[in-house]
């Protein structure tokens with residue numbers, strides 16, 4: 001079956017009202033982690049069409065500079081902060097920079113992430129897979145959100161958790177490190193949601209399916225599987241920010257979620 005045809009059904013194109021997007025985004029300051037590539041970069045480039053200030057975080061200065069150049073061509077502004085978010089001291093440096101600049105952040109896109117697919121047998125001597133995925137996918141965004149909650153509160157801001165659909169499904173073999181860390185951050189956010197709400201901060205979570213980025217390229221099994229375009233993922237993030245709903249997931253996600261709920265006992269056996 002033609003994969004493009006399947007993709008058009010399971011990832012229908014979303015329509016963006018540019019006028020509304022402009023009214024919503026104009027003048028806002030948006031912090032994006034993992035802005036040098038993939039979904040983070042696609043978000044930065046999309047938002048930059050609407051006169052915003054972007055704070056771009058990633059490890060590669062070269063790639064962040066390239067993104068910033070395009071943003072400036074779109075008549076938005078960008079500042080760059082090079083940080084390896086695996087390292088807690090570098091997360092602290094980013095936060096010290098934000099405090100020193102007194103940056104009024106309106107939106108935080110928690111996007112930087114690391115994915116690992118590895119069997120238990122091959123993980124026995126690789127505890128570091130777990131510390132690394134936790135450091136980047138869970139602890140760094142926890143530290144950032146704790147530090148910027150007062151700023152977001154003042155701005156009536158929003159936090160976007162760029163999460164994975166797997167978080168809502170039955171856990172599958174070989175994904176323990178990734179799924180545990182993504183689920184931990186999802187739980188942390190959902191647990192804080194009502195308190196953030198009282199502080200005028202909205203939490204938005206996008207549970208993404210496979211997206212065509214470098215994250216999935218090492219995995220050969222994904223090469224012929226339907227996957228969302230990264231620009232479509234960025235559009236969905238913007239629509240989520242603009243809308244009233246607190247989460248977004250593919251329309252068909254209800255089927256594996258429901259099946260998983262009912263067959264857990266059977267699934268555990270197989």
Ligand SMILES: NC(=O)c1ccc[n+]([C@@H]2O[C@H](COP(=O)([O-])OP(=O)(O)OC[C@H]3O[C@@H](n4cnc5c(N)ncnc54)[C@H](OP(=O)(O)O)[C@@H]3O)[C@@H](O)[C@H]2O)c1
Pocket residue numbers: 033034035036037038039040041057058059060063083084085086110111112113114115136162163164165207208209210211212213214215216
């Ligand atoms: N692609 C998918 O199929 C998929 C599906 C569901 C959810 N997601 C989620 O979407 C988010 C973005 O993924 P993606 O597919 O866009 O990945 P990607 O193409 O690999 O991009 C990851 C971004 O994170 C940055 N990054 C990686 N390690 C970092 C570190 N230690 N410190 C700071 N920045 C770091 C990378 O920049 P540098 O290398 O310059 O640091 C890059 O900008 C992740 O949270 C992922 O879990 C992705």
